[in-house]
Amino acid sequence: MRRWLVVALPLALLWGRTEKEEVPTSFILEHVKDSYDWHITDIPWGWNPDGSRHYVPIAIPLPRILYHPQRGLSVFFVHGHSEAEIKAELEKRGYTLGADGKIAATDCQPIVDLSLTKTAFQFLLVGLLLLWIGSAAARAYQKSQNGMPTGIARFLEPVIVFIRDEVAVPNLHHHADKFMPLLLTIFFFIWLSNLLGLTPLNSNIMGNITLTFFLALVAFLVIHIHASKAYWSHIFWYPGVPVWLKLFMMPIEVIGMFSKPFALMMRLFANILAGHLMMLSMVGLIFILAAVLKSMAAGLGISVFSVLLGLFVMALETLVAALQAYIFTMLSAVFLGVAMEESH
Numbered sequence: 001m002r003r004w005l006v007v008a009l010p011l012a013l014l015w016g017r018t019e020k021e022e023v024p025t026s027f028i029l030e031h032v033k034d035s036y037d038w039h040i041t042d043i044p045w046g047w048n049p050d051g052s053r054h055y056v057p058i059a060i061p062l063p064r065i066l067y068h069p070q071r072g073l074s075v076f077f078v079h080g081h082s083e084a085e086i087k088a089e090l091e092k093r094g095y096t097l098g099a100d101g102k103i104a105a106t107d108c109q110p111i112v113d114l115s116l117t118k119t120a121f122q123f124l125l126v127g128l129l130l131l132w133i134g135s136a137a138a139r140a141y142q143k144s145q146n147g148m149p150t151g152i153a154r155f156l157e158p159v160i161v162f163i164r165d166e167v168a169v170p171n172l173h174h175h176a177d178k179f180m181p182l183l184l185t186i187f188f189f190i191w192l193s194n195l196l197g198l199t200p201l202n203s204n205i206m207g208n209i210t211l212t213f214f215l216a217l218v219a220f221l222v223i224h225i226h227a228s229k230a231y232w233s234h235i236f237w238y239p240g241v242p243v244w245l246k247l248f249m250m251p252i253e254v255i256g257m258f259s260k261p262f263a264l265m266m267r268l269f270a271n272i273l274a275g276h277l278m279m280l281s282m283v284g285l286i287f288i289l290a291a292v293l294k295s296m297a298a299g300l301g302i303s304v305f306s307v308l309l310g311l312f313v314m315a316l317e318t319l320v321a322a323l324q325a326y327i328f329t330m331l332s333a334v335f336l337g338v339a340m341e342e343s344h
Contacts, residue, residue: 003104010027010219015241026213029165032207032273032276032277034117034118034119034208035117035118036061036062036064036077036078036086036115036116036117037059037060037061037062038059038060038061038062038118038122039057039058039059039118039123040058040059040060040200041057041058042055042056042057042058043055043056043057043058043201050267061077061078061119062077062078062080062115062116062117062121063075063076063077063115064077064103064115065077065114065115065116066095066103066111066112066113066114066115066120067111067112067114068094068105068109068111069109069110069111070109071094074093076093078090079161080298083097085149090103091106094106095111096105103115116203119205119210119211119234120209122193122196122205122318123205123211125196126189126192126193126196126205127189130185130188130192133152133156133188136151136152136153137149137151137152137153137156140153140154142215143152153235157289159188160184161186163180163183163184163329164176164180164189167247167329167330167333168180168182168183168333171330171333171334171336171337172333172336172337172340173337175337175340176216179222179333179336182222183231183329183332183333186215186218186219186325186328186329186332187326187328187329188325188337190215190268190324190325190328191321191322191325192322193205193206194206194272194317194320194322194324194325195318195321196267196271197317197321198314198318198321199275202293204272204273204276205277206268206269206272207269207272207273208269209269211270212264212265212266212268213265213297215264215265215268215328216262216264216265217261217262219261219264219332219335219336220260220261222332222336223260223332223335223336223339224257224339226336226339227339227340228339228341228342230342231338231339231340231341234256235250235253235254235256235257236253236254236338237250238250238253259311260331260335263331264328264331264332267324267327267328268324268327271320271324272320272324273318274319275316277314278313279310279314279317282306282307282310283306285302285305285306286302286303286306288300
């Protein structure tokens with residue numbers, strides 16, 4: 001995270017000369033929104049000529065991938081975090097940064113922007129970690145002489161058995177084995193993404209509504225591709241009720257088709273985003289009070305409360321990381337099982 005709890009107390013000691021204009025009111029939103037570089041944190045380093053604090057950003061630039069009709073494909077890195085630095089780097093290559101934050105060509109030609117953002121990069125990172133973990137577990141089982149798990153497989157087996165026995169089998173019955181790969185992928189992807197969000201890696205991909213939307217879209221498509229005829233008949237022409245009531249219930253059932261994935265999307269997004277905002281707000285209290293009162297003692301005093309409360313929120317978020325992965329997986333299995341249920 002941008003300013004994580006481990007360094008909160010030392011940073012409070014360095015905040016003694018902070019001016020009121022430097023109250024960190026924007027760094028929280030900068031942390032949770034997407035960007036074109038992997039910005040980890042800012043380190044206070046000296047003072048500016050006007051007496052304000054000078055910061056040195058610790059950021060890893062991500063590749064900008066642009067296609068221009070005349071110049072073709074361009075892949076380059078923009079070194080700099082501020083808007084002025086980014087504009088200067090882009091103008092060297094014939095591009096500019098619009099008011100909406102999007103890159104455009106200076107010759108007004110339409111371009112295709114395939115640049116790798118922080119969310120996309122961390123999405124790929126989580127995917128590679130899952131691939132490595134799964135491959136390591138498979139190799140552990142292959143090397144085992146008596147079928148007993150070893151290494152990382154010893155940790156994964158209870159979780160996999162739990163998902164199978166408590167999520168898949170009760171809801172999908174004889175279809176459980178068919179959909180176990182999907183349910184396990186959803187669970188471990190969300191869980192690992194949430195755990196990385198609790199580290200100083202500025203990871204908040206489950207707090208990005210675009211990613212939760214596509215997870216919910218995958219669940220929606222799988223549910224309705226495998227839905228039975230009985231499921232569709234209960235939506236468009238509810239059996240066993242008068243015609244006038246069928247016409248009344250059909251739009252309600254159609255709305256229900258889309259409200260379920262919408263609930264999956266919003267529940268995951270809102271819970272993870274709220275946890276990040278709470279932790280950052282607790283740490284931000286140190287800087288706000290020190291800046292408003294212009295007192296190092298005030299920042300030091302509130303830091304004890306902020307760090308303790310922040311640690312409590314972080315412990316709570318560790319539980320929420322697994323809980324939200326379980327809830328998303330469970331509801332996906334429940335909705336899929338209902339859709340596949342045959343009429344009696």
